[in-house]
Amino acid sequence: MHINQDQLxxxxxxxxxxxxxPYAYSPKIAxxxxxxxxxxxxxxxxxxRKVAEYxxxxxxxxxxxxHEYEDIEEELKLMLIENYRLDNSAFLKIKSITEQMGKLQKFFPQYGELFQHLHEGIKHTEYRKEIIDKIDKVFNRFGEVKNEASPALKTLRTEISHARKAIQENFNRVLTALSSTDFLDDIRESIIDDQRVLAVKSGYKKRVPGRTLGVSKTGSITYIQPDSVVKHQFKLRENLEEEKKEIDKILRTLTTEIAVFQPQLSDYQQCIxxxxxxxAKAKFAEKTGGILPKIxxxxxxxxxxxxxPLLLLRNREENKDIYPQSFTLTQHNRILCISGPNAGGKSITLKTAGLLQLMLQSGILVPVHPRSEMFFFDRIMTDIGDNQSIDNHLSTYSSRLKKMSGIIRxxxxxxxxLIDEFGTGSDPELGGALAESFLEFFYKxxxxxIITTHYTNIKLVIEQLPAAQNAAMLFDERTLExxxxxxxxxxxxSFTFEVAQKNKIPKFIIESARKKVEHDIVNLDKTIVKLQQEKFEVEKLKTNLTEQKESTQNKKExxxxxxxxxxxKLFNFQKLYEDEHRKLQFGNKIEGFIDSYTKGKPRKEVVKDFVKILEQEKFRKLGSDKDESKKLQIVKRKITQQLKKETVQEKIAETNEKLEERRTKERATWLKIGQRVRITGSTSVGTIEKIDKNQKVTVNYGLFKTQISADELERI
Known part of the structure; x- marks a missing residue:
């Protein structure tokens, strides 16, 4: 989709x-x-579909x-450096990522139908448990290198343990021996550089053999490590250095072994x-009620x-109501022109459509009803808000024209x-005419x-375009809200006068303004009534065509x-001819039998021939009866169908009469001043303003009023 940053x-x-x-675990994903x-x-x-499944x-x-994780992108790069050594935390992160992949690859196949697309994203990833095994061989569950990581490390740690034990035993022995003397300070001992030392009074320091490691700030205490401890301390330090070297060696080896799985780990990271x-998108959808509509x-x-969605979250925090909107755009209804008072929700409705479309085309679920349907646009172009540019010395109107130029191209x-306040920013008459031309261009x-406007000429043009429709943000005329x-x-x-009244503009000024525009409103009413009449003519023509179609169908029947x-009749004549011809043939055969019998043919043979002819006539007769029976059944079926058709038509007529009676009764209950109605077959909605004795109803459409028979109206 083509859309620039300003439009976003x-x-x-x-x-x-x-x-x-903020719903993302990783800052990189955020x-x-x-x-x-x-x-x-x-x-x-x-x-x-993935988000919907999640x-x-x-x-x-x-x-x-x-669950939460730490990414290993940096480690994936470093492990490929020759002789590089990853630290302990890196291996733990690698293990965690691998374990997550193992759980996911075990989980998704169990619920293949529920998470089909999520499973598709990981099922081709090769899970290598050896990664975990190799790390577990070196590290314990606390992330420390195990003693068993190598034989040398195990030996070193045994020696370290012995050295520490010897240090403790020898130090405790000296401490006990000196406790009975006056050589030690009251604190008796201290710790310097992670080593236990005796707190010897400085006056007795030469009386205690050992290595001096420090003096107190006042100089009254000298910290001494006993001679019996020193050699074990040196041994411990030496072993600790060897331990570091051995651990470094182990981790370098492990890094090399894990680096073999770098491609798989890279796949794991991408899947995660x-x-x-x-x-993150699913969590947001959960909060806003997002769904996947029909695409x-x-x-x-x-x-x-x-x-x-943003207004939904904001109003929810402030405990305010929020109102959803519904509308449809199709190839046969491409343009929606929204009008109504300021602060009535026109711009929000327009922004809602644009933002939801961006969400859908970015893979984000949208907060709509499940019956909603959407499709993908190639580009979204907007002109919303005040586009005045100080840097480019452009006025608001010039800036909007510049945008419109790009849209036209x-x-x-x-x-x-998505165009807000279509046509504004210049002289109303000239700007309105230019906006009208823009609209016609976009239509072609x-x-x-989706546009919003206050211009009457734009609303009128929309009424005349078959693939465009007007829409209104409703306004309560009583509360002026x-x-x-x-x-x-x-x-x-736009409820200009009503809003002015609400804002305490003097009544005489409002009345003066009403008089100034009264003539124009009358002309406007006439124009829109004419449009409405044209709609009636179309409906009438449609009805006539339907009647002609029915008449043609009747003639055809x-x-x-x-x-x-x-x-x-032709069949009957044919049958009569065949019967007469058959009788003539039968008579000729009888004459033949008589002649042959007269001429001396044996009686037995004559009877035999006669019986043979009788049998033939019998079979012919039976076949003829069957044909007649079939024809009678066909005729009977047609008569039955005709009777049923006539019965159904009678029932339909009877039902229509009952429905009309019911409509009349129902109309009597809802036909009252203030009821929202529309003309049957029309999409324009108005409000009943007056009902006269002859059931003639005056309907106010906002821009105009019209009078029509009550039986041509239906309530909204």
């Missing part, structure tokens, strides 16, 4: 990523999240065995990073109960345009767009019926 910031995408990043950008569709869909694990008993990345290959964007049928380019609800199908009023009758 306008849609608050960096702020969203900043909310997700940085990766903050640098996240939209990715190709195939990659994004896989990422979305999210499902939070709600089940099948918790994924994944990917899982951390997925988990369309065709261009249908249907957001149902869509939330702005790049917008196509796979572009989503078949771009998808926004309802933050998007109503698709009608243009919204009548012709088919007439054809069947003619076919039946």
């Amino acid at each position: 910031e306008e849609l608050e995408f960096p702020d969203l990523l900043a909310e997700i990043a 940085d990766k999240i903050t640098a996240l950008r939209p990715i190709p569709q195939e990659e994004a869909e896989i990422s979305l 999210l499902s694990s939070f709600e089940s008993s099948n918790a994924i065995p994944f 990073f990917d899982l951390d990345f997925t988990r 369309n290959r065709h261009q249908t964007l249907r957001l149902v109960n869509a939330y702005h 790049e917008a196509d049928e796979n572009t989503l345009l 380019k078949k771009s998808f767009a 926004p309802l933050y609800k998007l109503e698709v199908g009608q243009a919204g009023s 009548n012709l088919e019926k007439l054809n069947e009758q003619l076919q039946q």
